[in-house]
Amino acid sequence: MSVVKVTNLTKKFGEFTALDRVNLEVNSGEVIGFIGPNGAGKSTTIRVLLGILKASEGEVKIFDQDAWGDAVEIHKRVAYVPGDVNLWPNLTGGEVIDLFVKLRGTHDKSRREELIKKFNLDPTKKCRTYSKGNRQKVALIAAFSSDADLYILDEPTSGLDPLMEQVFQECVKDVKSKGKSVILSSHILSEVEKLCDKVAIIRQGSMIETGTLDELRHLTxxxxxxxxxxxxxxxxxxxxxxxxxxxxxxxxxxxxxxxxxxxxxxxxxxxxxxxxxxxPTLEDLFMRHYEGTATGDTGVGGVI
Structure with missing residues (x-):
């Protein structure tokens, strides 16, 4: 069953075409890795999926509903984690987690406590005292504590140490085992390789390759x-x-x-x-696609 279906998505900002006929499909229980260099259009695509931006052309359906027109209903079933989390400075981490989870209409206290322990977060501290890594933990705990059907994760492990990255990977595997869907954008290609069923590579606003790792390895x-x-x-x-x-x-x-x-x-x-x-690894695949491009975004560090 298709959870996300993007058909010929085009997004223009004035004369500039940020997305050019992008197609993407995510099925139930599927984890898809979304990679591309800076300015490729990945973040714009995610904003359209979230109903923050309206598509100029094309169709974007989530749970068979329009991503723009039905955004409020869709958000009840979606958990989103950005790459740079901003939190209310005077609330504690625990209060923010509770707020986010309640906004989605679900509240599993045992799951919340389990994740706080796994991510080694002190929920009693004010958010203004948290490092970048701890702010990411708050967002991840809130996302995985809720009973969402689709998780949109945009550079979710930014600022986390390797041990916490491993905890994150366990969380993704757990929601996948429950039939949930995940869109994962990550510059950590080994992470994408471990977790994702499919990979979608976007470049200069166009999707240049989509498929399973086995299907794409013929390019490497x-x-x-x-x-x-x-x-x-x-x-x-x-x-x-x-x-x-x-x-x-x-x-x-x-x-x-x-x-x-x-x-x-x-x-x-x-x-x-x-x-x-x-x-061949996903890193090899990525480098083959982007080597020799005129933009200079050929390094792995440039992936968003």
Whole structure:
């Protein structure tokens, strides 16, 4: 069942087209990773989903309702965590959590207490005393304490230490196991890789690739480390071979997936002693999509 269906979404600000015919679909119990460089249109898409911005063209449906016209009803079933959380400075963390949860019409005290303990948050402190990481914890606890059907998480682990990131990942897996849907935007690509069923890559306002990790890995290269009895020759003459390098452990190179068979056939004639292959990661996928772009947003640190 489709929870989110975005069809040919276009958003213009004057003459500038921020989103150009974007299509996105999220089904029940599905976690989708949404990645792209700064200015790609990811945050604009999320604002349209939340009913903060109105689409210039196209259709945006959440729970079969219009994201703009039915925003109030939709928000009763949606939990949102931004990348930079601002809280009421004179309220305690616990008071803010209770306020957010009650606004959604649900209040599971045992779940609230469990999450406060897991995220190691002191809920009695005033929000003005919290660090960025603790403000993120408040928003995450409030989101996962509520019984939402769709979680929209925009850089949700910004400011969290690795231990807390692990707690966050457990929370996402938990809501997924209950059939809830999650849209996760994250610059931590290993996090997206661990959690997401599908990945949507947006660039310059257009969706350039959407699919499962397995479907998208045909676009990436596999890292090979090989040691042979005789020196390997003419490897650089094969198609799809990249970044050949001699190391202490052996010969290292990357190979395009479609050329893997030919590469293995070639190196096997030199007497393989050791062969290691590392499957392509989401980071490899991302870098392949953006390498050589004119915008300069090719680094992982630029992902939003």
């Amino acid at each position: 290269r596999t890292q090979i480390l090989v040691k042979t009895k005789q020196p390997i020759t003419k490897l650089n003459e094969l198609n799809g071979i990249h970044e050949i390098e001699e190391t202490d452990q052996g010969l290292s190179f990357q190979v395009d997936t479609e050329e893997m068979d030919e590469a293995i056939r070639h190196i096997s004639q030199f007497g393989i002693v050791k062969l290691e292959s590392a499957p």
